[in-house]
Amino acid sequence: MWDEQQKSIFLGASRKPDDSYQQPEELLLKFGNRHGLVTGATGTGKTVTLQILAEGFSNAGVPVFCADIKGDLSGIAMMGEAKDFLLKRAETIKLEPYEFGEFPVIFWDLFGEQGHPIRATVSEMGPLLLSRLMNLSEAQEGVMNIAFRIADEEGLLLLDMKDLQAMLANMAERASEIGARYGNVSRQSVGAIQRQLLVLEQQGGTYFFGEPALKISDIMRTTRDGRGAINVLAADKLMMNPRLYATFLLWLLSELFEELPEVGDPDKPKLVFFFDEAHLLFDEAPRALVERVEQVVRLIRSKGVGVYFVTQNPLDVPETVLAQLGNRIQHALRAYTPREQKAVKTAADTFRPNPDFNCFETITQLGTGEALVSTLQEKGIPSMVQRTLIRPPSARMGPITPDERKKVMGLSPVAGQYDQAVDRESAYELLQKKAEEAAKTAEQEERQAEKEAASEGGSGWTLPDFGGSSGGNAPRKTSRRSGYQRQTVTETAIKSVVRTIGSTLGRELVRGILGSLRRR
Incomplete structure (x- = not known):
């Protein structure tokens, strides 16, 4: 199983012109951080390829993080079973010895249903x-x-x-x-x-947003026997929420980029990521987001992290990102529509040609479990593309049962660490407290104002003070006028005449009339 001196991951055997499979195809670990691409139509074997890559990196002591779209990848936690078609494929590619085994798996789930919750603040x-x-x-x-x-x-x-x-x-x-x-x-x-x-x-x-937040070190664990942990993210429900999926993936890459030290080109990666259904990361994504992904993918290599995109169509990945992917495994594609034909041509043109076959035609003729493979060889030069029969996995193919998943989670090294959410005092609680205090203060001030008004007026009602009155409840004087005097109807009518008379004489006449009226 685990080999400290392991230098490469065995992918399968390439097919020769005489239809024999003899030449082994391998991915060199020292170029594992140069990123990669696994593409192919539904049912052509992408998930099995992802599984044998994850097994290979784990055996080499490299932690792996991958998304499990349909639940099929969860079987990697269980011992494989000897089935006829697996044994036959191992014999065809001369895989000796073909050993079965189970791998150290940590299940994660953003919704906390099929794995430990993943959160970020x-x-x-x-x-x-x-x-x-x-x-x-x-x-x-x-x-x-x-x-x-x-x-x-x-x-x-x-x-x-x-x-x-x-x-x-x-x-x-x-x-x-x-x-x-x-x-x-x-x-x-x-x-x-x-x-x-x-x-x-x-x-x-x-x-996703909350505490306790995921520690990057918890997805970079290795076992006591030196194997890398395989972190499997349950993503069947997550796929229905593409914005959340993109949010999580980009956050995780960004955190790795910020936290990990520069290591240059190590003998093997520090961590390998597999982004299944990669088109969800780029579909209708704003240009700024695509540029961010391109930047992280380009720079995170020097941190020792390898990123592998898994998708149905190579056109799902932007060209700027596609140019960063050195290791490529292309399963069968269909060419029934103009877009599919364009995808086949794009895939064929990205490989280093092989004079033994036409790459464009071969992509449409590949059988299940077959793929065109080109990996980086010495000095980082892409190998000539080879038609390869992918090796069978060592762990179980297909999903595990709920009871098996529960058992694996119970033995997990992070069991109980992230399962319960923590909601400590933060902005929401502090702002709510401030609002309640402000409301309480305003209520107290209002009550004080009402109290003062009641004490001054003797009741809750107040009367205007027109000058000279002894208070709001003073008795009204009718025998004698003081201060402001109320005008009679006659006085009001006469004063209105003043506004229309502009001469001094007119004003004197009015004053005389008013004086005569007041002396009565």
Whole structure:
């Protein structure tokens, strides 16, 4: 099984012109971090190829992380069974000895149903990555950056979805105050971000964002006998939520890039990633996101991490990313439609030609378990493409039972470490507390004002003071006028005449009339 001196992973045997399989095809471990691509139509053997690669890396002491789309990959945790077609294939490619075994597996699940939960905090994701995943505009991205800045300054932890949502709502209420320091924060921008967060929340973001957050070291474990752990992510439900899947994958790559030290070109990778259904990472992805993936894939090689994309069609992967993938395994493709024909041509043109066969035609004629293989050889030069019969796996092919999965999880080295969510005091709770205190203070002030008003007026009602009155409840004087005197109807009518008379004489006449009336 595990061999400390292992230098390569045996993939299978290449087919010669006389239809014999003799020449072994291998993937050199020292080029395992140069990334790779496994493509092929449904039912052509991609999952088995992924499994034998994972087994090979594990036996070499390299931890592996892979997504299990249909549950078929979970069988890697159980001992393989001697079946006729497996034994026949091993004999055909001269795989001696063909040994069966089980591998150290840790099951993960973002929803916590078929594996240990995986979580990350909003702070770890960061404003830039979140903005790109949600395809925010420049103005909205600016608001997101302001939210993280204010949270840092005011000691507000952004751990889960409700923390970020509460922070944004608080910013909308304080828009004028914040705008004076950091620039305009419009309610429209905040609303747009909240709507995008709602989409992410509906796809399961509440399960992913939170604590305890995953420690990268827990997916880079090795066993006591030196084998690398195979981390299997249950992704059957996750596939129905493509934005959450892309969020998780990009976060994990970014965390690895930030945390791992530079190692250059090691003798074998520190960790290998398999991204199954890779098109979900790129479909309708904004340009900024694709550029981020390209950047991480290009630079993470020097951290000793290999990234392998598994998908049905090579056109699913952008050309800028495709150019970074040195190890390629191409299973059969169909060429019934113009798009499929283009995909076959793209796949054929990326291989170093072999004069023994036409690559374009061969891709459409490959049988189940066969593939065109080209890996990096000495000095990093791609090998000539070979028609290869892929070796049979050592572990079980197909899914395991729920009881078997439960047993494996119970023996997991991380059992109990991530299973229970922790919701400590963070931005949501602190902002809620501040709002409650503010409401309480306002209520107390209102009650004090009512109390003061009641004590001054003798009751809850007050009367206007027109000057000279002894208080709101003073008796009304009718025998004598003081201060402001109420006008009679006649006085009002006469005064209205003044507004229409512009001469001094007119005003004197009016004053005389009013004086005569008052002396009565």
